[in-house]
Every structure is written in structure tokens, then in C-alpha cells.
Amino acid sequence: MKLIILQFISLGAAQILTVLLLSPFINTLIKKIKALLQGRYGPPLLQGYYDLTKYFCKESVVSKHASWIFITTPYIYFATTLFASLLIPTFYDIASLNVLGGIILLIYIFGLGRFFVAIASMEPGSGFCGMASSREMMLALLIEPVMLLALFVLVLMSGSTNIPSIFNLPMLSSCSFCPFYSFCC
Amino acid sequence: MLETILLQSSFLGFITAAALTLALSKVSKKLSIYFSGILGVISCCLSLSSSTLALLNHKSFLVTYQLLIPLVGKFQLVIDPLAAFFILLISLLSIPVSIYSIGYLKSEYINKNVGLLCALFHLFILSMILVVSTNNGIVFLILWEVMTLISFFFVISDTENNSSKHAGFIYLLMTHIGSAFLLIAFLILAQYTNDFSFTSFTQIGDQLPAKLKLLLFIFILIGFGTKAGLIPLHIWLPEAHPQAPSHISALMSGVMIKTGLYGIIRFIFSFLSPFPYSWGLILATISILTAVTAIIYASTENNLKRLLAFSSIENMGIVMLPIGSAMTLFSLGYTSLAAFSLICGLFHALNHSLFKGLLFMLAGAINSACHTLNLEKLGGLIKLMPQTAFFFLIGSLAICSFPPFNGFASEWLIFQSLLLSFQVKLELVKILFPVFAVLLGLTGTICAATFVKAFSSIFLALPRSHQVKNACEVSLSMKIGTGMLAVLCLTIGIAPSFVLSLLSKIPESLNISSESPVYSFNYNFIQLLPQGFASFSPTAILVLLTVLIPIGYIVSRILGQKTNYRKTETWNCGVTGQADFEYTPTAYSQPLEVVFSELHTPENFYHDHLYIPLINGIKNLAHAIRPIQAGSLQIYLGYIFITLIICLVWLSL
Numbered sequence: 001m002k003l004i005i006l007q008f009i010s011l012g013a014a015q016i017l018t019v020l021l022l023s024p025f026i027n028t029l030i031k032k033i034k035a036l037l038q039g040r041y042g043p044p045l046l047q048g049y050y051d052l053t054k055y056f057c058k059e060s061v062v063s064k065h066a067s068w069i070f071i072t073t074p075y076i077y078f079a080t081t082l083f084a085s086l087l088i089p090t091f092y093d094i095a096s097l098n099v100l101g102g103i104i105l106l107i108y109i110f111g112l113g114r115f116f117v118a119i120a121s122m123e124p125g126s127g128f129c130g131m132a133s134s135r136e137m138m139l140a141l142l143i144e145p146v147m148l149l150a151l152f153v154l155v156l157m158s159g160s161t162n163i164p165s166i167f168n169l170p171m172l173s174s175c176s177f178c179p180f181y182s183f184c185c
Numbered sequence: 186m187l188e189t190i191l192l193q194s195s196f197l198g199f200i201t202a203a204a205l206t207l208a209l210s211k212v213s214k215k216l217s218i219y220f221s222g223i224l225g226v227i228s229c230c231l232s233l234s235s236s237t238l239a240l241l242n243h244k245s246f247l248v249t250y251q252l253l254i255p256l257v258g259k260f261q262l263v264i265d266p267l268a269a270f271f272i273l274l275i276s277l278l279s280i281p282v283s284i285y286s287i288g289y290l291k292s293e294y295i296n297k298n299v300g301l302l303c304a305l306f307h308l309f310i311l312s313m314i315l316v317v318s319t320n321n322g323i324v325f326l327i328l329w330e331v332m333t334l335i336s337f338f339f340v341i342s343d344t345e346n347n348s349s350k351h352a353g354f355i356y357l358l359m360t361h362i363g364s365a366f367l368l369i370a371f372l373i374l375a376q377y378t379n380d381f382s383f384t385s386f387t388q389i390g391d392q393l394p395a396k397l398k399l400l401l402f403i404f405i406l407i408g409f410g411t412k413a414g415l416i417p418l419h420i421w422l423p424e425a426h427p428q429a430p431s432h433i434s435a436l437m438s439g440v441m442i443k444t445g446l447y448g449i450i451r452f453i454f455s456f457l458s459p460f461p462y463s464w465g466l467i468l469a470t471i472s473i474l475t476a477v478t479a480i481i482y483a484s485t486e487n488n489l490k491r492l493l494a495f496s497s498i499e500n501m502g503i504v505m506l507p508i509g510s511a512m513t514l515f516s517l518g519y520t521s522l523a524a525f526s527l528i529c530g531l532f533h534a535l536n537h538s539l540f541k542g543l544l545f546m547l548a549g550a551i552n553s554a555c556h557t558l559n560l561e562k563l564g565g566l567i568k569l570m571p572q573t574a575f576f577f578l579i580g581s582l583a584i585c586s587f588p589p590f591n592g593f594a595s596e597w598l599i600f601q602s603l604l605l606s607f608q609v610k611l612e613l614v615k616i617l618f619p620v621f622a623v624l625l626g627l628t629g630t631i632c633a634a635t636f637v638k639a640f641s642s643i644f645l646a647l648p649r650s651h652q653v654k655n656a657c658e659v660s661l662s663m664k665i666g667t668g669m670l671a672v673l674c675l676t677i678g679i680a681p682s683f684v685l686s687l688l689s690k691i692p693e694s695l696n697i698s699s700e701s702p703v704y705s706f707n708y709n710f711i712q713l714l715p716q717g718f719a720s721f722s723p724t725a726i727l728v729l730l731t732v733l734i735p736i737g738y739i740v741s742r743i744l745g746q747k748t749n750y751r752k753t754e755t756w757n758c759g760v761t762g763q764a765d766f767e768y769t770p771t772a773y774s775q776p777l778e779v780v781f782s783e784l785h786t787p788e789n790f791y792h793d794h795l796y797i798p799l800i801n802g803i804k805n806l807a808h809a810i811r812p813i814q815a816g817s818l819q820i821y822l823g824y825i826f827i828t829l830i831i832c833l834v835w836l837s838l
Contacts, residue, residue: 016736020740056741056744056745056746057745057746058746059746059748059750059751060745060746060750060751061750061751061752061753062750062751062752062753063752063753063754063755064752064753064754064755065565065646065647065755067567067568067645069567069578069645071750074737074741075734075735075737075738075741076734077737078733078734078736078737078740079730079733079734079736079737080730082733082736082737083729083730083733086729099710099712099720099721099722099725100720100721100722100725100726100729101588101597101719101720101721101722101723101726102719102720102721104597104600104601104719105588105597105721105726107626108586108587108588108593108597108629109588111585111587111629111630111633112582112587112588114633115581115582115585115587115633115636115637118633118634118637118641119637119640119641119645122637122641122642122645122646122768123641123645123646124646124755125564125645125646125647125755125764125766125767126755126756126757126766126767126768127757127766127767127768129768130641130767130768130772130773131768131772133637133641133768133773134638134768134772134773134774134775134776135776137630137633137634137637138634138776138777138780140630140633140634141627141630141631141633141634141777142780144626144627144629144630145623145624145626145627145630148622148623148626148627149619149623152604152619152622152623153619155604156604156607156615156619159607159718160718160719161600161601161604161718161719162718162719162720
């Protein structure tokens with residue numbers, strides 16, 4: 001039992017670390033490819049890390065109308081993203097984590113993060129933030145049904161809402177990241 | 186035996202409370218309010234423990250009174266697991282509502298007829314408990330009317346307001362149309378049994394001709410659907426709920442509309458089965474359409490209580506959806522799946538009553554602090570009413586079904602119950618159920634947008650009007666009442682297994698046998714079968730979230746600036762007058778209105794296209810038969826003569 005927990009924690013930590021360290025690179029890579037397709041040069045491949053360094057050196061400024069929600073939202077949003085990264089097999093397929101709730105949990109965890117970002121952006125009381133928040137929710141509700149439909153097709157084909165079983169679908173083995181393209185939206 | 190005593194003493198408690206508060210209010214209004222709250226809590230605790238015991242023991246019990254009612258005989262109550270669940274639902278919500286009512290009535294209604302309000306409050310709870318536990322058609326209809334009338338009195342309680350009279354009128358009219366259909370349904374059933382008792386109605390479905398059964402189904406759908414707020418019979422709900430005092434709105438929205446659900450389940454599964462599977466598809470389609478359209482209305486609404494009322498309609502749709510799928514699966518022979526669907530529906534009904542009760546009570550708190558419920562005028566209350574804001578946030582998260590709250594637990598189960606349809610051999614079901622699931626997901630996202638708008642325009646940024654600036658936190662009893670519900674939302678969210686174990690025997694009592702159940706659970710883990718289809722561990726979700734949230738903080742502390750953040754004014758293009766620059770709730774939902782402009786028909790759509798033609802039809806009919814009523818004595822005598830002759834001819838044939 002102890003061993004399982006230890007293994008779980010170490011694997012989880014490794015997964016989180018991989019995602020944390022690689023995601024700025026992948027983000028830039030997507031931007032780079034997009035730029036190349038549009039005939040531009042695009043940013044250098046390490047731009048994500050440069051940006052992060054710059055942001056970490058900056059001072060944080062908070063509107064004086066904001067409350068604790070504004071302060072805690074970044075941590076909650078960050079946590080939901082980490083949570084999702086634990087559920088999706090990237091570095092290692094942590095099968096034991098599928099007891100948590102499978103694909104539906106994944107969707108609602110993203111929803112939870114989005115909810116907090118949307119209310120936090122209403123905090124400063126500026127017109128621009130409100131507009132952004134409104135559009136964020138708007139886009140989410142346009143995307144979500146499409147994403148759900150795509151995912152439910154896979155669920156019905158694999159006969160399971162557990163994420164690894166969806167991955168192991170024979171038709172997806174050639175391009176096992178297929179279902180998660182929809183998350184890019 | 187213990188259950189019977191507990192339930193009987195709770196009845197006694199409600200009646201004593203009603204009489205005592207009415208008498209005490211002549212002496213001291215405050216005393217009467219306190220007595221009402223305390224006696225309410227005690228009586229509800231009694232009925233709650235009685236129903237919990239009944240559910241844990243998985244057996245029905247009888248309560249018989251030596252009271253003779255004409256046509257009925259002895260007044261008898263039968264509390265089977267289904268009735269016990271609804272008693273649990275009613276009493277569980279009524280406890281916090283009773284506590285809340287102390288502070289709420291003191292701050293809002295002290296100058297009005299408090300004694301009557303309190304007495305009616307107890308009678309209202311009592312009538313709802315009796316409605317779900319009675320065993321006789323006539324008594325059921327009488328109690329159904331009593332329940333409707335008491336809530337009608339609450340709707341028109343605001344006597345200075347003309348709109349409350351209008352709302353009351355629509356409410357009374359709609360519910361009476363519903364009652365009329367129910368009456369006909371009961372009379373048709375009684376024709377076949379010569380008796381009004383539910384025991385004789387049970388399993389009468391075999392004897393009824395198919396066409397008559399279909400007619401009965403439609404009548405029941407209209408009768409109970411009106412109470413449950415299924416579109417297009419919902420029009421009374423957004424009118425009536427905002428007019429009632431908030432603690433009553435909580436009960437009406439949280440519990441009373443669920444009696445419609447009770448009626449549909451009781452009628453269809455106990456009385457009318459077997460039935461064709463298409464009935465289930467009809468109910469499921471109506472439910473999901475109700476859910477989607479109602480939440481679109483809610484998202485563009487700017488009055489908080491109306492918004493919540495529309496969201497109640499939406500949630501009733503979500504509750505009815507698994508009931509519809511259970512009907513389909515039951516008549517196709519997948520009884521274990523049907524049992525699971527039914528349990529999901531009932532579970533969501535319980536959860537909805539908790540978070541909707543919470544939100545309505547908070548709306549009352551906001552109204553008593555700011556004297557407005559218009560989202561356009563509120564704002565910035567998180568600093569003035571921090572606890573209320575926190576509870577509202579929990580309520581919003583629960584209603585948008587985000588983990589780890591109770592809404593997520595039941596919605597997860599509903600999703601799974603729909604997706605499990607891949608086992609069904611019928612193509613139509615295989616196609617429709619995943620589509621229902623997707624629409625359910627759409628409902629969830631619109632709900633999130635709605636409650637982001639509601640929460641942020643009430644509590645965040647700056648107050649939009651003067652009356653809001655002077656708001657202060659509500660009294661302790663109101664905070665305890667709402668706080669209890671917030672805690673319940675979280676507890677059920679992280680430990681749904683307990684509720685499931687209470688619910689697990691209900692399908693069996695309705696003759697939906699589940700020999701090979703499709704789910705298994707222990708204290709913190711729910712698993713769906715076939716093995717590995719899905720599993721759910723809400724406690725682990727909470728633990729993982731609480732572990733992960735500090736990680737972001739730690740990372741930002743290690744890598745980021747060591748100084749604290751700087752507070753400053755929001756940049757507004759260099760203009761002062763911050764509150765005027767805030768994004769308004771109307772603007773917030775405007776994109777939604779544009780996207781769903783085809784669906785977002787104005788509310789009087791139903792009025793113009795359904796009710797007005799109906800009313801005109803009746804008027805024309807009345808016009809057409811007016812010549813018969815000429816007003817002259819000779820003609821009337823002639824009618825009697827003709828009738829006599831027809832009767833004689835009829836008899837001689």
C-alpha cells in the first residue's frame with residue numbers, strides 16, 4: 001500500500017514537472033508553426049521561457065476594487081490545469097488516477113478553471129475585462145458541445161469513459177493524440 | 186415502528202407550531218418568529234430522521250388515523266421508499282429554511298402579519314409531506330390543492346404590489362389547469378378499480394386499453410408537468426417564485442416543484458407500467474428541450490430571483506431527463522440500467538433542492554440588505570457581505586456542477602447513465618441518448634455563463650447604485666441557514682455514496698428489479714459496470730485539488746518577485762467614475778442573446794403562440810354556443826322537454 005502511494009506520488013510529480021517544463025516550448029512551437037504557415041518567421045523556440053522569466057521579474061499590480069477571488073484565481077486556475085495534466089497521459093499513463101472520474105471530470109475541471117478566470121476578470125470593474133470575460137464564456141459554450149460530441153463518439157466506441165481506454169482504441173493507435181486535439185480549442 | 190412515531194410527532198409539531206405562532210403573534214411578533222423557527226427545526230428533524238430510518242431499513246410503513254373521510258374511509262398514509270425519499274428531501278431543506286426564516290422575517294416582515302406567514306409556512310411543509318405520503322387519490326388531490334393554495338397565499342402576500350396579484354393569478358390558473366387534468370386521470374383510473382386507493386391502482390396498467398393509457402400519460406404529463414415547470418407549461422414559475430418571500434421561494438423551487446416529479450414517477454412506474462418505450466423518449470426530449478431553453482432565458486435575465494426561477498426550470502429538465510431515459514430502458518427490458526437512471530434523477534433532485542434553496546435564500550439576504558434584486562443596480566457586495574458572497578460562490582459552483590460540489594456528483598452520474606445506453610440494442614436510443622448528453626453539456630456551459638454573470642454583477646467590482654453602498658451583512662440566523670446548505674452541498678459532493686445507499690432500494694419498490702446492478706460503491710468510490718466503464722472518486726478529487734492549489738503559490742513565490750502585489754486604481758482610459766464603466770449584466774449576456782436569437786424567443790412567445798390562440802379558441806367556442814342561452818323561459822322549458830324525450834328514447838332502445 002505504502003509503495004503504491006509512493007509510486008503514485010513520484011509518478012504524479014514527474015508528470016506535473018514534465019508538463020510544466022515542456023509546455024512553454026510546445027506553446028511556442030505552435031506559434032512558430034502558425035507563423036511559418038502564414039509566411040512569417042515567428043518567435044524563437046525558447047520564447048516561452050523568455051516570456052516567463054520576464055513575467056516573473058515583474059511586479060504584480062492588483063486593482064484596488066478586487067477581492068480575494070482575484071488573488072486566489074491564478075492558483076486555482078493553475079491547479080486545474082495541473083489536475084488535467086495528471087489525467088491526460090503525457091509523460092506516463094497514471095492508470096490509478098482514472099478512478100477519479102474519467103473524461104467527464106476532465107471537461108468539468110477545465111470548466112472550473114474557466115469559471116474562476118471569468119469571475120476574476122470581472123473584479124477590477126473595467127469595461128474591457130468584462131467584455132473579455134463575456135466572450136470567454138461565449139466561446140466556451142460554443143466549443144464545448146462540439147468537443148463533447150467528439151469525445152462521446154470515442155467513449156461509445158471504446159465502451160468506457162476512462163481516458164486510457166479511449167487512448168487504446170485500435171483506430172487511434174496510429175495518432176493517439178487525436179481526441180485531445182479538440183482540447184486545443 | 187419508531188418511524189411511525191417520529192413521523193406522527195413531526196405532524197403534531199407542525200400543527201402545534203402553526204397554532205402557536207398564530208396565537209403568539211397577537212402578543213409579540215418577535216416571539217412568534219422565534220417559536221416558528223425553532224419548532225420548524227424540531228419537526229423537520231423528526232420527519233427527517235423518520236424518513237432516513239425508513240430508507241435505511243428499506244421498507245414501507247403505515248400511518249393510520251382513526252379519522253373517517255367520506256368516500257375514502259380511514260385516513261391512511263403509506264410511506265414506501267419513494268415517499269420516504271421525498272419526505273427526506275422536504276425536511277432536509279426545511280431545516281435550514283426554518284433557521285433562516287427567523288432572521289429574514291425579523292428584518293423584512295416584522296410590520297406585516299407575521300403570525301399568519303409563520304403558520305402558513307408550517308402548514309405548507311406539512312401539506313407537502315402529506316402529498317407525497319398519502320395513499321388515496323381523493324386525499325392526494327385535496328392535499329395537492331391545499332399545497333397549491335398555501336403557496337398561492339405566499340405569492341400574493343406582498344399586498345402593496347400589483348404584479349404579485351398578477352403573478353398569483355397566473356399561478357392559480359396554471360396549477361388549476363394542471364389539477365383538472367389530474368382529476369380526470371384519477372377518475373379514469375378509478376373507473377377501472379372502483380376505488381381511489383393507490384394500492385388498487387398499482388399494476389392496473391395491464392387492464393387498461395393502450396389508447397386510454399396514452400391519454401392518461403398525456404394528462405399526467407400536463408398535470409404534473411405544470412407543477413414541475415416543463416416548457417411550455419412553465420409560464421407561472423418565473424412569475425410566481427420571485428413574488429413569494431425568499432424562504433418560501435426556496436421551498437417552492439427546492440421542494441414543491443419536485444412533487445410534480447414524485448407524481449410522474451408514482452403514476453408511470455407504479456400505475457401505468459408496462460408502457461411503450463416511446464413514452465420515455467417523449468419525456469426525455471421534452472426535458473432536455475426544457476433544460477436548454479430555460480437556461481437560455483435565465484442567462485439573459487436581470488432580476489436575480491427570476492434568473493433563479495428559470496434555472497429551476499432548467500434543473501427540473503435535467504432531473505426529468507434520466508426519468509425519461511429510465512422509462513425507455515425499463516420498457517426495453519434493461520431494468521438494471523433503468524434503476525440506475527432513476528437513482529441519478531432522484532439524486533439530482535435532492536442536490537438541486539439544496540443548492541437552489543441556498544441561492545434563493547441568498548437572494549433574500551441580498552434583497553433585505555440592498556432592497557433590490559436588479560443585477561444592473563447591484564455590485565461590489567463581496568466587501569460588504571463577505572459571508573453571503575462566499576456562500577453564493579459555493580451555490581454557483583454547485584449549480585454549474587463543478588467538482589467537488591454535489592451538482593457535479595449527480596451530473597456525472599446522469600452523463601454516465603446516458604452513455605451506458607451503448608449497451609441497448611435499439612438504434613434510436615443509441616443515437617438519441619448521446620445527443621441528450623451533449624445537450625446536457627451545453628446546458629452546463631450556459632449555466633456557468635449565467636452564474637458568472639450573476640455572481641460578478643452582484644458581488645464584484647463597484648456598487649452600481651446608492652442603496653447598495655450602505656448594505657451590511659445579514660443577521661446570524663440567516664447566515665447559519667445558508668451556511669448549513671453550503672456545507673451540505675460540499676459534503677454530498679465529496680461523499681455521494683451515502684446518498685446513493687439511501688436511494689438504492691427505491692427502484693425495487695417501484696418494481697424495477699435490478700438483479701445485476703450497473704454500479705457498485707463504497708464510502709468514497711463509485712464504480713460503474715461493466716468493469717472499467719467509469720469510476721468516480723469525489724473525495725480524491727477534493728484531496729488532489731487541495732494539494733495542487735498551493736503548488737501554484739509556491740512556484741510563484743520561488744520564481745517570482747518576493748514583494749507583495751501593489752494595489753492601484755483600475756485604468757479606465759483616464760476617466761474617473763469607475764462604476765459607470767463597469768460591464769453591465771445586459772452587455773454580458775448580449776453575445777448569448779445574439780447567438781441564440783433563434784432559440785431565445787422572447788418570453789411572450791408561448792403567450793402569443795400557445796396561450797392566446799387557446800384562449801381565443803375558448804372565447805370563440807363560447808361565442809358560438811351563446812345563441813343556445815337565449816334567456817327566455819320557453820326555450821329552456823323546451824330544452825328540458827327535448828332532453829326528456831331523448832332520455833326516454835334512449836331507455837326504450
